[in-house]
Amino acid sequence: MAADASGASAQTQRVKVLKANWTPSPEGGDGRFELMIVSADDERHVIPASAGSVAAFAQLASSDTVLVWDPDGPTLICANVIGRMAWTRQQ
Secondary structure, eight states: OGGGSTTOOTTOEEEEEEEEEEEOOTTOSSOEEEEEEEETTOOEEEEEEOHHHHHHHHHHHTSSOEEEEETTTTEEEEEOSSSOOGGGGGO
8 A cells, every 4th residue: 555655664554543752851942752652553653852853743633634654664655735646635
């Protein structure tokens, strides 16, 4: 399916859930962020993320895009930013 996306492997799955966890820093600043990704095969993946990357993916995920996760990369791919990938028309 999403293996046709640039940067994707055969293990690439659509993202069912994308959740951001934030732990504030006692000294102030950005604190610590993690993204939890649940893929279509119900696998859970937790990855560290910067404040900027969380903000960017929150914006992308709230628009009409499709997120896919490639655990082999590991790579979080955002499709349909402009236009439509053919494999995203299936669902």
